[in-house]
Amino acid sequence: MGKSHMSVLMGAVLAGLTWPAWGQDSATLDRIAATATIRIGQRVSSVPFSYYSDDRRVIGYSQDIMMQIVAAVRDQLKLPALTISLAPITSQNWIPLLINGNLDMECSSTSHTVDREKKVAFSNTIFVIGTRLLTRADAGIRDFADLAQKQVVVTAGTTAERALHRFNEEHGIGMTILAVKEHDLAFQELQAGRAAAFVMDDALLYGARAEAPRPEDWIVTGTPLTREAYACTMRRDDPAFKALVDAAIARLMTSGEARALYDKWFTQPIPPNGMNLDWPISAAQAALYAAPNDRPIE
Known part of the structure; x- marks a missing residue:
């Protein structure tokens, strides 16, 4: 990953919302307060969760949620301004970057698993997917x-890669599995005819399909290998910061704002080319909005 960062000045907070005083120490909040900077890891090709627009801004469903979290942090710390330092991440490097302190949090398209809980903390779930x-x-x-x-x-480096290897071994079907660095590169391999299928989270596959010159040439299919929960991630052992993040997400969901974000990113034309994933909300996603939680699906 390159060392360049995009810094954007956060000049507004959530109107009308107040956040509780946590009454606990938080190394993350202390550092943010001291520097007036929050460091966020973002995927750059996870359409429609976290990806680059034509002008190289990070946009998407997860990005919108992250901005609400940032507003809550700014409000909690009573900062006149909060600089957001965005760093592009991959499936291979986001955990080390969180653990070593280069990032304060990551909010994109990361699956919450019990194994990963040993390394990082997960927020309330923001999306439910199938592989x-x-x-x-x-x-x-x-x-x-x-x-x-x-x-x-x-x-x-994704949970989809592990699930695919497990399926191949358990069923002995002799697939040759090609692993590439990013989602857009995987779809390029498929479009070039060097692969028969691209296996990934269904939400990301719908995003890739929508970007194709002729979306109707492609289908998302198959019985899900796994069902998983997407969440934002943070360092472990900072319950006060996690509590603030979870509260921001829960308020977004129970207020109806998250449902509006779903419609914005999954049922309507989105940048950069007006593509439409045309993906009605699932029962599992609607249930999540009604009852936010931070549990993995395993």
Whole structure:
């Protein structure tokens, strides 16, 4: 990852909201208060969660949620201004960057797992997904068993990669699994014909499909290998900071604002080219908005 950061001045807070005084020490909040800077890790090709617009701004569903969290932090600390330092991350480096203190939090398209809880803390869930596959509509592939003896692409370091290897080994279907650094590179491999399918979280696959020149040429299909919860992540052992983040997310969900964000990013045209994922809300996502929680789905 490059060392360059994009710094944006946060000049507004959530109107009408007040946040409780936590009455606990927080190393993260202390550092943010001392520097008037919050350091956020963001994915740059996780459409529509966290990705670059044409002018290289980070936008998306998760980015909108993150900005609400930042506003809550600024309000809690009573800062006149809060600088946001955004750093691009990958599936391989986000955990080390959090642990070593280079980031205060990460909010993009990260799956909450019990294994990862040993390394980082997870916020309230922001999205519920399933691991499925993207393939050509005319390829005759409808489920994972149809990928026998075929090359399949997946994003390296993701829970989808682990689930795909596990399925391949347990069912002995002889897939060749190609792991690449980013989601957009994986879709490029699929479009170039070097893979029969791209396996990833269904939300990201719908995003990749929407970016294609002819979305109708591609389908998202397959019985989910796993169902998972996306959440923002932070360093462990800072309950006061996590409590603030969780409260911001819970208020966003129970107020109806999160549902409006869902409609904005998943059912309407979005930047940069007016693409539309055309993905109605699931029962699991609607239930999450009604009852926010920080539990993994395993």
